[in-house]
Amino acid sequence: MHFLGALFKSLARCIALATGIACLVFFVLHLVPGDPVELMLGETSEPRQYELLRAKLGLDRPMSVRFHGFLKNLVHGDLGTSIASQNPVARLILEALPYSLLLAVSVVLLGSCMGIPLGVLAAHSRKKSFQLFSWVSIVFVAIPSFWLAPLLVLLFSFRWPWLPVSSFDHWSGLVLPTLTLGLSLAGYLFQTTRVAVNECLSSDYIRTAYAKGLKPSRVLFRHALPNAIVPVFTVTMLQFGHLLAGTVVIETLFNWPGMGKLLHDAVLQRDYPVVQGTVLITAMIYVAINSVTDFLNRFLGHNYEQVQL
Amino acid sequence: MNKSNFELRIGLLGLGLLGLTGLAGALADSSLPHDLARAFHPPSLKNGLGYDAYGVSLGHRILTGAWHSLWVSALVTAITLFLGLVIGTAAALGPKAIQVVSRNLIDCFLGFPGLLLAILIASIMPHNNATLVFSIAATGWTGRARFCQALLGKLSHEPHIEAARAQGASLVRILSRHLWPLLAGQLLIQASLAMGQAILAEASLSFLGLGGNAGNESWGTLISEGRDHLIEAPHISLIPGVFFVIIVLAFTLTAEGLRKELDPNSTRGYTKKLRK
Numbered sequence: 001m002h003f004l005g006a007l008f009k010s011l012a013r014c015i016a017l018a019t020g021i022a023c024l025v026f027f028v029l030h031l032v033p034g035d036p037v038e039l040m041l042g043e044t045s046e047p048r049q050y051e052l053l054r055a056k057l058g059l060d061r062p063m064s065v066r067f068h069g070f071l072k073n074l075v076h077g078d079l080g081t082s083i084a085s086q087n088p089v090a091r092l093i094l095e096a097l098p099y100s101l102l103l104a105v106s107v108v109l110l111g112s113c114m115g116i117p118l119g120v121l122a123a124h125s126r127k128k129s130f131q132l133f134s135w136v137s138i139v140f141v142a143i144p145s146f147w148l149a150p151l152l153v154l155l156f157s158f159r160w161p162w163l164p165v166s167s168f169d170h171w172s173g174l175v176l177p178t179l180t181l182g183l184s185l186a187g188y189l190f191q192t193t194r195v196a197v198n199e200c201l202s203s204d205y206i207r208t209a210y211a212k213g214l215k216p217s218r219v220l221f222r223h224a225l226p227n228a229i230v231p232v233f234t235v236t237m238l239q240f241g242h243l244l245a246g247t248v249v250i251e252t253l254f255n256w257p258g259m260g261k262l263l264h265d266a267v268l269q270r271d272y273p274v275v276q277g278t279v280l281i282t283a284m285i286y287v288a289i290n291s292v293t294d295f296l297n298r299f300l301g302h303n304y305e306q307v308q309l
Numbered sequence: 310m311n312k313s314n315f316e317l318r319i320g321l322l323g324l325g326l327l328g329l330t331g332l333a334g335a336l337a338d339s340s341l342p343h344d345l346a347r348a349f350h351p352p353s354l355k356n357g358l359g360y361d362a363y364g365v366s367l368g369h370r371i372l373t374g375a376w377h378s379l380w381v382s383a384l385v386t387a388i389t390l391f392l393g394l395v396i397g398t399a400a401a402l403g404p405k406a407i408q409v410v411s412r413n414l415i416d417c418f419l420g421f422p423g424l425l426l427a428i429l430i431a432s433i434m435p436h437n438n439a440t441l442v443f444s445i446a447a448t449g450w451t452g453r454a455r456f457c458q459a460l461l462g463k464l465s466h467e468p469h470i471e472a473a474r475a476q477g478a479s480l481v482r483i484l485s486r487h488l489w490p491l492l493a494g495q496l497l498i499q500a501s502l503a504m505g506q507a508i509l510a511e512a513s514l515s516f517l518g519l520g521g522n523a524g525n526e527s528w529g530t531l532i533s534e535g536r537d538h539l540i541e542a543p544h545i546s547l548i549p550g551v552f553f554v555i556i557v558l559a560f561t562l563t564a565e566g567l568r569k570e571l572d573p574n575s576t577r578g579y580t581k582k583l584r585k
């Protein structure tokens with residue numbers, strides 16, 4: 001597809017989705033039953049204090065005015081002010097984002113370096129011994145991260161004190177969270193890759209390639225892999241987006257100062273503007289990454305379907 | 310049952326065990342007897358699965374937690390499958406306007422990765438079981454809807470559906486007589502996957518302190534509590550985790566076994582993926 005056409009389509013989809021998500025966040029926060037002010041102050045608050053906080057959050061204004069103000073501030077990059085620390089929410093997010101990015105990049109690197117080559121091998125060789133890898137990969141995917149993390153801490157911080165439990169200014173603090181998330185990602189990418197390569201290898205053009213007398217390695221690298229890599233690439237990018245946001249549990253466990261920890265702390269402190277801002281920005285980043293994937297797939301002319309999440 | 314269907318056998322065995330555990334948990338005495346003298350006792354033949362920080366038997370807590378996890382995730386699964394079927398059908402075959410609306414709705418909800426939306430909802434609503442179920446269901450239905458949409462979109466071009474349409478069958482008749490029955494087996498697989506995901510989601514939310522009613526036993530809270538005593542009593546968080554792995558494996562294997570059973574020629578692997 002033409003470069004500009006692909007760019008335009010992906011961009012339009014991205015903008016439409018981002019708008020939709022902003023509206024969804026607003027309506028979830030304002031229409032779902034439950035009073036954030038009451039939750040923040042506790043039930044024993046004085047009426048005066050209650051009114052003050054309500055006014056501060058702008059909750060005393062009519063819905064349409066609030067919605068208008070919300071969109072206007074969003075466009076200007078103003079996400080409000082944290083109630084707990086009095087810092088602008090946008091600054092808190094900008095401080096947390098690099099940490100999440102670092103963790104996500106290292107997890108994706110570990111996962112794809114382990115999962116993808118093994119998946120290709122497993123599909124290519126079809127040996128029984130690779131069945132073992134399949135079983136291991138299912139177990140890796142099934143292990144919940146909030147269980148693997150304490151286990152790894154016990155083993156590598158207490159039993160053999162090689163690594164710190166939590167440290168974010170030295171590379172060694174990155175190892176345990178990366179392992180925790182990377183192993184399950186590796187299992188998942190292994191399965192995806194194996195299935196994708198298997199499917200390519202059983203199609204007609206591969207039989208033709210073999211019939212021409214090509215070597216198996218050439219069939220694999222020239223004919224099967226370029227096609228099989230499309231779903232694998234898409235899934236990897238989706239997982240990258242997930243990692244930027246969905247690591248709340250792991251970031252909390254390892255005290256990693258990223259977006260997930262910011263969100264969790266805000267939830268515990270009932271810091272409602274921070275919760276709103278973090279969720280909003282995380283979802284936006286996720287949509288942006290998906291749109292980049294979408295654009296690359298369109299631009300490279302991949303015949304792919306909407307990926308199932 | 311296909312003789313070589315190893316996955317289904319193991320999976321169903323695991324699910325049977327889970328069912329028994331849940332049943333025992335439902336029937337068990339919910340007032341947990343505690344004895345501080347026994348706090349932190351590790352697992353042994355005499356102590357069973359060991360004791361937690363308050364001297365409550367860990368085995369007892371795991372049983373009651375299993376019941377909680379089971380009913381929450383069963384309810385969530387039922388809701389998500391229903392919503393997914395309805396909205397997925399609307400997105401695939403409804404009138405044009407409804408198609409556009411429901412497709413965009415699915416897209417918007419899919420824009421929240423992982424448990425983000427559930428955390429958002431659970432953090433502003435009062436903490437109780439209804440919130441827990443609502444927040445997990447609100448995140449979980451999208452995958453099901455997208456699945457139904459893709460499958461129905463594909464199936465609606467099958468010759469026998471075209472034939473029914475050519476005979477003048479109404480949309481409702483085509484859906485109820487021809488399309489939904491075809492979906493039933495796939496929905497069973499989806500249900501198995503959804504149960505596993507819902508159990509994990511429930512545990513993650515409880516772990517983060519966003520669980521249901523206060524005083525509820527949940528494996529997530531159990532693991533979270535054990536985190537404070539990781540060095541002196543690692544069994545408190547590690548043993549419930551083993552149960553987790555077994556249960557999620559049981560659901561994954563059941564789904565995979567069912568898939569083999571329904572589609573023996575499938576080359577698909579353990580990953581949930583629908584391809585043309």
